[in-house]
Amino acid sequence: MPSPRVPSTLTAGAVLPVIELVAKAPQDADFTVVGVTGTAENPTLVGVPAAVEKAAPAKVGQIAVELGARPEAGKVTVLPRYASQLVAVGLGSDELSPEQVRRGCGAALREVAGRADERELHVALSLDTDESELVRAAIEGAVLGAYTYTKVGSQVKRPIARISVVTGLGGASAKQTLAEAQAVSRAVLVAREWINTPANLLYPQTFADEVRELAKGTKLDVEVLDEKQLAKEGYGGILAVGGGSERAPRLVRVEHKPRGAKNHLVLVGKGITFDTGGLNLKPADGMYTMKCDMSGAAAVLAATAAIAELGLDVWVTTYASMAENMPSGTSYRPSDVITMYGGTTVENVNSDAEGRIVMADALARSQADKPDLVVDVATLTGACMVALGNRIAGLMSSDDATADVLLDAAEAAGEEFWQLPVPEHIRKGLESKVADLKSSGSRMGGAMAAAAFLQHFVGEDTAWAHLDIAGPAFNDEGPYDYVPTGGTGHSVRTLVELARTLQD
Structure with missing residues (x-):
């Protein structure tokens, strides 16, 4: 039964x-x-x-x-x-x-x-x-x-x-x-199931437990940092965003390392299990579907499991930054200065721009892994949805050659992306008078500003791509083709295909 x-x-x-x-x-x-x-x-x-x-x-x-x-x-x-x-x-x-x-x-x-x-x-x-x-x-x-x-x-x-x-x-x-x-x-x-699960059932601790369960019987190595370890090691971004919730944040690190594999791919996913907007509270209608704000983490984790199942000959290290963004007396505030992993200070402009904060910690940590390519995935900005609609994801990268690798993988997998630039004037909009940089710039070019912020935490010589899947990650309209109502599992297929192309 x-x-x-x-x-x-x-x-x-x-x-x-x-x-x-x-x-x-x-x-x-x-x-x-x-x-x-x-x-x-x-x-x-x-x-x-x-x-x-x-x-x-x-x-x-x-x-x-x-x-x-x-x-x-x-x-x-x-x-x-x-x-x-x-x-x-x-x-x-x-x-x-x-x-x-x-x-x-x-x-x-x-x-x-x-x-x-x-x-x-x-x-x-x-x-x-x-x-x-x-x-x-x-x-x-x-x-x-x-x-x-x-x-x-x-x-x-x-x-x-x-x-x-x-x-x-x-x-x-x-x-x-x-x-x-x-x-x-x-x-x-698996990604769809996680995304569709109500946030009172899937929150940072249970999400991390789910990852451990998924890895049972495989050669995947799973490490979970709780709030005490996050504080000890200086993950100020994840702790700030998760500080307003009674459900403490987690950072999950999963590794697939076949013997002899040379190319090292790092995946980073946004795992906000519910996003109220924090003190920059969302309107009620905008909050209803926010159980899907962990779709990036679901994608990178599920893709890593598939890569391991297929035995692909590429070294993959995956990070999922998990937190619940809630308003309370312990919430982080607009104008707060946060010290991120590695020491960079960030002026928080908007507590509803929390995804880039938690991901920045993981991106900074990933640099110690000396990756050949870093790809982060997130339901990051409404601005990307305004630009590209609900069925096409945004792609921003360190260089066109890296973008082409991702676009080729996406085409082979059957998922749609559109490349957007990260121009210098957008980067300058993140300059802060009280910290190393601000978390947000102006409303104009918001998707590109978020990408510019994330790239700050990736080494200048490291190939990097950012996938903003805010539109296609969750379908709140009628089903079509093979896409259901609810969580779609977008980007899983692209990431697996990317790993296939990176095999030695």
Whole structure:
């Protein structure tokens, strides 16, 4: 019997269905997903199983068109039951990309999962996908599209119990493709589960406990600094932000260090488990979704687990700065001067700009690790959402070559980023009369000012990239493609792909 979701099982919904690669579509599948390509005037069905063609009283393609099937990306049409219930999904052009397949399978599985009722369904994906990249995308899209968050206290139930992917891919390539798709999909689901968990259940201590639980049975090394250790070692930023809450902050450090790995990647994530804005209190409507303000930490931690599961030959050190930003008599104030890890003093301008404060401590600490590349991930600024909307993340970096490495990884993973500059005049706006620098500049160019602040804590000769995922990290509107309402797990796939490119 499925177990209920309780504080000790916060990632209970991250269990994958059984996934298999098969040579032909199984006739016992409850639903079989096929593709629609071509043009609106001449749509073509792709991957229709022979058993379905034989069972249909007329040409399946003709029936599908009459029922509205079109190549429009993500358009789902459910056909009558023949050998199984047929689901036709638009894939766009005939030249399929992994992201087209990922989105199509996600849309189809969302539709199917909504029809599950009390059943656990078996779904076949039949899209004529023989290339490893397309097979992997199909699996990822299906798993991510089928995901729903189970209500607290309810039993965790999987609407999709089994996924059969019809492909000619075989041998070692098939085995590797399946392993990669499962590891990445599982990591995204773990991130989503953490993000969706209410803040009274997921706070710095329990979040750190979750990381320890995730690392059990792996070779990941986990270190957790509590408030006493943070004070002893001089993490003034994390302590300042977490000082207003009864729930003390944590700094979690996770290391994946394969023997002989040379390239050293450092990941830093913002882990504000709830953000009221502190003394710069947010309006009520702006506070409601702030359990998602730890999405950056969720992304870097889940990605690190996937990197370890896949055994990627790259040294990864990950930091998650965890705190709850609350108003109280012990809260840090606007105009306070904070001494950060390493001794830099910061004039706090706005207590609702807390993410950069906690991340600066971790970035400063990471320099002792002598990384080859530092990437930080955060739901950092509303300004980035104003600039790029809710579906595209911002990317700022030390140099264009580093940005290109991240953009290439993001494109391969199917996640959207847009590069923004960090100009000198923005940096000058952080000059302070009472400290080494201010935490914020003017309202204009706020995303770039936040990036400039963070870069101050990274060595001048260190390659660095900042991912502002404030828009795509949490979807508070209707689901689309493989993206659910709520936590999305954005950036997990990009970070895993980045680690893959950095292998020796």
